[in-house]
Amino acid sequence: MSKEKGYDFAAIEKKWQNYWDENKTFQAVMDHSKPKYYPLVEFPYPSGQGLHVGHPRSYTALDIVARKRRLEGYNVLYTMGWDAFGLPTENFAIKNHIHPEIVTKDNVAHFKAQLKSLGLSFDWDREINTTDPSYYKWTQWIFIQLFKKGLAYKAKMNVNWCTSCKCVLANEEVVNGVCERCGGEVVHKEKSQWMLKITEYAQRLIDDLSLVDYFDRIKATQINWIGRSTGAEVTFQTTLGDPLTVYTTRPDTLFGATYMVISPEHPLIEKWADSIQNMDEVRAYQAEAAKKSDFERTEVNKDKTGVKLDGVKGINPVNDREIPIFISDYVLVSYGTGAIMAVPAHDTRDYDFAKVFRLPIIEVVKGGDIEKEAFTDCETGIMVNSGFLDGLSVEEAKVKIEDWLEETKKGVRKVNYKLRDWVFARQRYWGEPIPIVQCEHCGYVPIPESELPLRLPEVESYEPTEDGQSPLANIESFVNTTCPKCGAPAKRETDTMPQWAGSSWYFLRYCDPHNDKELASKEALDYWMPVDWYNGGMEHTTLHLLYSRFWHKFLYDIGVVSCPEPYAKRTSHGMILGEDHVKMSKSRGNVVNPDQIVAEYGADTMRLYEMFMGDFQLSAPWNPRAVSGCKRFLDKVWNLQEKVVDGDSYRKELETPFHQTIKKVTEDIEALKFNTAIAAMMSLMNQIAAVGSINRAEYRDLLILLNPFVPHITEEIFERQGFMGPITSCSWVSYDEEKCKENTVEIAVQVNGKIKAKMTIPSDMESADVIAAAKRDEKVASEIEGKTVVKEIYVKGKLVNLVVK
RNA sequence: GCGGGUAUGGCGGAAUUGGCAGACGCGCCAGACUUAGGAUCUGGUGUUCUUAACGUGCAGGUUCAAGUCCUGUUACCCGCACCA
Numbered sequence: 001m002s003k004e005k006g007y008d009f010a011a012i013e014k015k016w017q018n019y020w021d022e023n024k025t026f027q028a029v030m031d032h033s034k035p036k037y038y039p040l041v042e043f044p045y046p047s048g049q050g051l052h053v054g055h056p057r058s059y060t061a062l063d064i065v066a067r068k069r070r071l072e073g074y075n076v077l078y079t080m081g082w083d084a085f086g087l088p089t090e091n092f093a094i095k096n097h098i099h100p101e102i103v104t105k106d107n108v109a110h111f112k113a114q115l116k117s118l119g120l121s122f123d124w125d126r127e128i129n130t131t132d133p134s135y136y137k138w139t140q141w142i143f144i145q146l147f148k149k150g151l152a153y154k155a156k157m158n159v160n161w162c163t164s165c166k167c168v169l170a171n172e173e174v175v176n177g178v179c180e181r182c183g184g185e186v187v188h189k190e191k192s193q194w195m196l197k198i199t200e201y202a203q204r205l206i207d208d209l210s211l212v213d214y215f216d217r218i219k220a221t222q223i224n225w226i227g228r229s230t231g232a233e234v235t236f237q238t239t240l241g242d243p244l245t246v247y248t249t250r251p252d253t254l255f256g257a258t259y260m261v262i263s264p265e266h267p268l269i270e271k272w273a274d275s276i277q278n279m280d281e282v283r284a285y286q287a288e289a290a291k292k293s294d295f296e297r298t299e300v301n302k303d304k305t306g307v308k309l310d311g312v313k314g315i316n317p318v319n320d321r322e323i324p325i326f327i328s329d330y331v332l333v334s335y336g337t338g339a340i341m342a343v344p345a346h347d348t349r350d351y352d353f354a355k356v357f358r359l360p361i362i363e364v365v366k367g368g369d370i371e372k373e374a375f376t377d378c379e380t381g382i383m384v385n386s387g388f389l390d391g392l393s394v395e396e397a398k399v400k401i402e403d404w405l406e407e408t409k410k411g412v413r414k415v416n417y418k419l420r421d422w423v424f425a426r427q428r429y430w431g432e433p434i435p436i437v438q439c440e441h442c443g444y445v446p447i448p449e450s451e452l453p454l455r456l457p458e459v460e461s462y463e464p465t466e467d468g469q470s471p472l473a474n475i476e477s478f479v480n481t482t483c484p485k486c487g488a489p490a491k492r493e494t495d496t497m498p499q500w501a502g503s504s505w506y507f508l509r510y511c512d513p514h515n516d517k518e519l520a521s522k523e524a525l526d527y528w529m530p531v532d533w534y535n536g537g538m539e540h541t542t543l544h545l546l547y548s549r550f551w552h553k554f555l556y557d558i559g560v561v562s563c564p565e566p567y568a569k570r571t572s573h574g575m576i577l578g579e580d581h582v583k584m585s586k587s588r589g590n591v592v593n594p595d596q597i598v599a600e601y602g603a604d605t606m607r608l609y610e611m612f613m614g615d616f617q618l619s620a621p622w623n624p625r626a627v628s629g630c631k632r633f634l635d636k637v638w639n640l641q642e643k644v645v646d647g648d649s650y651r652k653e654l655e656t657p658f659h660q661t662i663k664k665v666t667e668d669i670e671a672l673k674f675n676t677a678i679a680a681m682m683s684l685m686n687q688i689a690a691v692g693s694i695n696r697a698e699y700r701d702l703l704i705l706l707n708p709f710v711p712h713i714t715e716e717i718f719e720r721q722g723f724m725g726p727i728t729s730c731s732w733v734s735y736d737e738e739k740c741k742e743n744t745v746e747i748a749v750q751v752n753g754k755i756k757a758k759m760t761i762p763s764d765m766e767s768a769d770v771i772a773a774a775k776r777d778e779k780v781a782s783e784i785e786g787k788t789v790v791k792e793i794y795v796k797g798k799l800v801n802l803v804v805k
Numbered sequence: 806g807c808g809g810g811u812a813u814g815g816c817g818g819a820a821u822u823g824g825c826a827g828a829c830g831c832g833c834c835a836g837a838c839u840u841a842g843g844a845u846c847u848g849g850u851g852u853u854c855u856u857a858a859c860g861u862g863c864a865g866g867u868u869c870a871a872g873u874c875c876u877g878u879u880a881c882c883c884g885c886a887c888c889a
Contacts, residue, residue: 006844175884217809217884224808227888248889261889302887330887340889348806349887418888538883575883612830614818618810619882623817629830635845676819679829686829748825753870755825791869798824803869 006635009602013712017119025728026070026078026121030527034075038528039066040507040567042536042544043081043128045499046107047088051114052584053592053610053622054576058535060607061573061616061674063120065533067708068669070121071732077528078121079510081128082108086499087165087181090430094462100430104131114595118603119711126513130502131430135509137453138519139501140435142551144446145558147436151197152424154444158265158333159423161189166464168193170423170498173543188290191468194425194434194495198550202226202417205549214570215617218541225542227418232402233337234411236260236314239322240275242268244314247336247416250346250378251405252397255386256364257341258354260314260325261306264289265333269309277310282327289329304330304353316341317410318401319387328353336416348374365394422547424498427470429462431496439483439490448484456496470494503544504551507531507566525561534567537575545570571672574619576610581621592622604710605631611674611709633682634713637706640694641717647695654698655739657687662735665705674709681706696721701733748799749774751783767794774800 020026039062044055059080066078084104093100108129115122128135146152160169164184168191173180198205206226209219231249238244244260262268264286273279285307306328313322330349331340344354344361351374354361361370366384368375375381383389388404389397405411425434435447435454447454457478462471472478472494483490505519511528512520536545552566577583578590585591597606608630614620650658661684668677684702688694694702700723707714707727718725742763747770749757757777761770771792774780784804791803 220809221884224885227885229888231889246889250889304887328887330889332888335888342889347889349889352887416888418885542884612817620817623831626817626831633830675817676829679819682829746825750825750870753868758825793824793869795824795870799870801824801869 006631007638007713009604009634009713010599012716013117013119013603016712016715017116019715019726020119020121020728021124024125025726026076026123027125028075028077028079028123030524031075032527034073036077036528037066037069037074038077038530038532039069040079040510040531040534042540043083043503043506044111045083045086045088046104046111048092048103048107050107050110051594053594053597054584056118056594056606057576057610057616058537058573059115059120060118060610061672062533062535063607064611064669064674064708066121067711067728068732070728071704071707071730073731077126077510078123079126079128080115080120080122080124081126081506081510082111082130083499083503083506084108084129084131085431085497085502087167087428087430090428090462093430100462101131104129117595117598118607121711126510128506128509128513130432130506133453133455134516136432136502138509139432139497139505140452140454141449141519142505142555143432143497143501144435144449144452146196146554147444147446149554149558151200151554152194153197154192154194156190156192157195158188159191159193160186161191161468162186165428166466166468167427168423168425170500173498187292189468193423194436194493196422196424196550198422198547199417199419201550201553202228202419203415204553205419205546208549208553208565212565212568212570214567215572218538218545218570218572221538221541222546225419225546228415229417230413230415232405232411233414234317234341234405236317236341238315238325239313240272240311242271244268244325244339245337246339246341247414248341250343250398251401251411252383252386252389252394253343253346253364254316254318254341254401255389256343256345256362257316257323258344258360258362259323259342259357260339261328261331261342261350261353262325262339263331263333264327264329266327266338269327272309272312275311278307281307282309285327292329304328304349304356306330306353306357308357314341317405317408324359326353326357334420335418344374345370346374346376348376350374364389422550424501425493425495426498427464427468427495429456429459429464429471429496431498432501433472433496434493436493437481437483437490438493439486439488441488442483442485442490444493445483445485445490470496472496500544500547504548505555507534507548508552508555508561519560522562529561530563530565531567533569533571535571535573538572541572571617573616574614576613577619577621579622579624584622592624597627601627601631602634602712604634604713608634608678608710612678614675616672616674633685634710636685636689637702638713638717640688640699640702641720643693644699644721645693645695648697650698650701651691651695653691654687656742657684658698658701659735659739662701662705662733663737663740666732666735669708678709681709696723703727704730704733745797747797749777749780750799750801751780752803753801756780756783763797767796770794771800771802774802 041058041062066076070076089100089103093103130136143152160174162169162179162184164182165179169179174186179186206223206228229249231247232251233245233247234251235243235245276282306326309325312325314325315322342350344350345363346365362385363370364384364386365375365381367377367381378394381394383392383397389400402413433454433456437445437447439445457475459471459475464471479491479494481490481492508520508525512524515521548566555561556564580590609627612630661680664680665677703714703718704727715726718727744760745763746758746760748755749759757779759777771794784802787804789802789804793801
């Protein structure tokens with residue numbers, strides 16, 4: 001039931017949405033006579049809940065950009081699709097005994113209807129769906145190329161295992177020690193997994209950020225995640241004869257190493273098992289560490305624990321001193337060499353450990369108070385107790401010791417990254433099958449490309465198995481095959497790819513979505529790529545955004561694409577919060593349904609409000625009452641139809657406001673400042689209302705200016721007024737810089753920085769004249785009377801300040 | 806602990822290079838038109854002891870002039886977190 005009056009938005013919006021569909025208004029066709037523009041928004045996961053009000057914030061923003069660009073004469077590619085593989089669909093399918101394909105189809109239909117109701121200018125002929133075999137054929141194809149280049153490999157390793165999804169997770173998917181998706185407990189498990197060697201691209205993923213225009217915070221987050229550090233690998237001999245290599249960023253403190261620590265999973269422990277006298281204690285500690293969840297293991301301020309290995313010692317290469325070796329879970333097996341030299345005087349963790357185990361603490365950098373705490377400063381300290389390093393600064397010492405290590409072959413300079421290789425397999429049904437066969441004779445063999453796509457088989461049950469295998473493992477007709485190389489009986493890989501696979505290259509498919517010969521034609525890729533402007537959520541910065549940059553770089557290396565980076569520009573929108581200023585969630589009951597807003601106020605109001613509610617980059621709470629303010633504005637625009645007078649140019653009193661507003665809107669859209677662009681148009685509307693009428697030229701331009709924001713109402717009025725339309729085939733309005741200037745300005749007059757008067761002057765008045773006029777002002781004159789003016793300042797068009805004594 | 810962000814009226818938020826703090830919208834107050842108003846229109850609306858003073862988380866500083874620059878500090882939000 002609508003309580004709002006005003007124009008009939010429901011009929012108008014339906015009418016124009018049909019018009020755009022029937023006329024394929026937004027169809028993107030390659031046209032070398034026009035400059036191309038490729039704005040991109042993250043395609044959604046079509047969940048059962050339907051569209052969230054957060055989705056349209058991003059979609060509308062780039063829709064505004066896309067519509068403006070078209071009016072400016074660009075050939076625009078703006079598209080939508082579905083990132084439809086994933087666990088929620090699978091879980092829903094299991095629970096309700098419906099095939100995931102059908103669940104996906106229903107969800108997509110619902111999402112699509114919701115998006116269409118918003119009047120977004122997508123080219124729906126290019127719609128893609130990652131679960132479509134004609135799409136995942138190419139996801140599999142890329143995997144095979146990665147395999148051929150040695151970037152996809154299978155390895156037995158310690159992985160994150162979600163106990164609830166019964167599935168492995170990538171490092172990026174473990175959040176606060178629990179599963180990002182379901183919140184289930186994550187434990188470590190030794191498993192043989194397909195991995196992608198993203199680490200091989202770590203340096204380029206950092207370096208090439210200089211080629212792109214991303215928000216600084218996005219770059220910073222990615223650099224931080226990749227986590228580059230420089231230092232040295234140093235090899236310690238041990239009393240059992242096996243060398244033990246450690247990684248350190250502080251080789252300068254080598255003389256201060258008083259013990260060593262290796263991770264509980266370190267392979268040397270097994271090798272040394274017979275020589276270690278307290279092996280029972282060691283095994284007990286290992287078992288304890290393995291049992292701990294990620295959450296427990298990374299708990300902050302946890303007391304240091306460990307076990308000393310009896311029967312083996314390390315030998316410090318710099319002074320041949322024998323030092324004890326411990327195992328402790330504060331050393332991670334997956335970073336560096338899984339072993340460290342401990343310098344308690346200059347590392348807070350080693351310091352804590354040394355205190356617990358009463359180990360010697362030797363100061364080698366002077367400047368702190370190691371009785372109280374570790375001294376970790378690298379800027380000010382001077383080397384002491386360090387033989388040939390004594391007296392040097394930390395920086396000098398680093399260079400000297402690294403040279404020494406390399407000369408004596410006791411160590412090498414080394415760069416390390418926190419980034420890990422990408423665990424690229426999931427033990428679930430609803431994902432892309434990995435197109436690999438395991439043959440007893442030939443090992444892992446990719447299936448021939450002519451057999452792609454390797455389709456998901458029909459199964460009875462999608463339930464993951466208790467033993468950690470994919471449901472596909474139970475389908476004998478799928479598993480049993482022959483080796484593509486030697487023809488012998490062989491078995492298919494039964495794990496599927498993670499959710500992030502399909503989204504790692506989808507922007508390429510949009511360029512040529514129906515191609516069945518290649519993932520996209522070279523011509524289409526060369527024409528449309530790179531994406532000119534990509535907007536999406538901050539939460540994807542270390543997931544999708546990093547993964548897709550990696551895939552794109554790989555495709556660049558093998559000659560599929562011609563640009564080294566996929567996205568020229570990346571921005572992020574803030575979250576839309578509930579009315580109570582916290583994240584919308586079902587349990588809080590603060591979720592706003594976009595359908596309801598569209599039904600009650602119309603898509604144009606919905607679009608306008610989401611763009612007006614605040615700074616696009618920051619989170620903003622939903623205010624149901626403020627929505628009606630946007631509707632009121634549109635009603636005023638509509639009602640202007642009764643106040644139209646003749647006229648083929650701006651009337652004098654509206655000329656400057658029009659030019660100023662056009663300039664502001666034109667610039668603000670580019671700067672993501674939709675809120676102030678809308679404020680400027682509301683302001684212009686108020687000035688028109690004050691005049692009491694609008695002439696045809698003014699109305700026409702106002703409608704074009706508003707069109708990218710509110711496309712339906714503006715097209716309707718345009719048509720009713722008999723302007724040459726539709727607006728989608730018009731040109732963007734232009735402004736004249738000269739005409740943005742006011743003839744007269746009001747300036748403030750200050751005395752000693754305090755405002756005493758205001759005066760209106762011609763904007764081109766000379767400085768001396770302005771100051772003279774200011775002094776003549778009655779109020780000002782009385783303020784300065786009997787005092788000396790020591791300084792006179794005139795800021796053109798702003799203010800006069802007289803400094804008096 | 807590390808990295809990033811935010812702080813301005815009753816509310817959402819504006820404010821190039823430092824230059825009239827509070828644009829625009831919501832809400833609120835008053836009036837008009839009305840049988841009616843949760844519609845529409847008009848005017849008003851930072852605070853106070855209103856010839857003026859005080860006001861952008863807090864404390865200092867620089868400057869003729871600071872929301873904006875500098876130093877220190879607090880609170881909240883987001884990401885990472887025993888990465889040697």
